[in-house]
Amino acid sequence: xxxxxxxxxxxxxxxxxxxxxxxxxxxxxxxxxxxxxxxxxxxxxxxxxxxxxxxxxxxxxxxxxxxxxxxxxxxxxxxxxxxxxxxxxxxxxxxxxxxxxxxxxxxxxxxxxxxxxxxxxxxxxxxxxxxxxxxxxxxxxxxxxxxxxxxxx
Numbered sequence: 001x002x003x004x005x006x007x008x009x010x011x012x013x014x015x016x017x018x019x020x021x022x023x024x025x026x027x028x029x030x031x032x033x034x035x036x037x038x039x040x041x042x043x044x045x046x047x048x049x050x051x052x053x054x055x056x057x058x059x060x061x062x063x064x065x066x067x068x069x070x071x072x073x074x075x076x077x078x079x080x081x082x083x084x085x086x087x088x089x090x091x092x093x094x095x096x097x098x099x100x101x102x103x104x105x106x107x108x109x110x111x112x113x114x115x116x117x118x119x120x121x122x123x124x125x126x127x128x129x130x131x132x133x134x135x136x137x138x139x140x141x142x143x144x145x146x147x148x149x150x151x152x153x
Contacts, residue, residue, distance in 0.1 A: 006071070045138070046063075070097070088118060
């Protein structure tokens with residue numbers, strides 16, 4: 001089982017960008033924690049980060065037919081990334097679900113952050129629990145995929 005962990009704009013700055021909101025944990029530290037959890041869950045994780053929506057869409061397209069699911073922190077693309085939304089819908093159509101992750105509680109912040117264009121095509125969302133949201137999303141996604149595999153046998 002291959003799970004893609006994809007991060008959008010500015011997430012390469014984790015640990016230094018607004019630590020009062022996003023925490024002091026770096027993206028590299030999150031990736032290491034996810035590798036450890038993936039090993040315990042007996043799955044593989046592949047990581048990608050870009051500040052460009054098209055690069056993220058291209059990456060996801062290139063993994064169709066290989067990946068089983070996506071853990072996605074889209075950053076600001078959650079609010080306006082329509083091409084990413086269409087990409088996630090296409091992935092869902094071929095049985096590759098996505099779990100959206102937000103480090104902060106987007107519903108407790110500025111009103112515009114509640115405009116979520118990806119949420120309707122994501123399988124689920126984890127928000128407001130910091131870096132731990134990535135671990136929760138990975139566990140949920142792997143559990144959902146294993147349940148789907150066992151019911152299709």
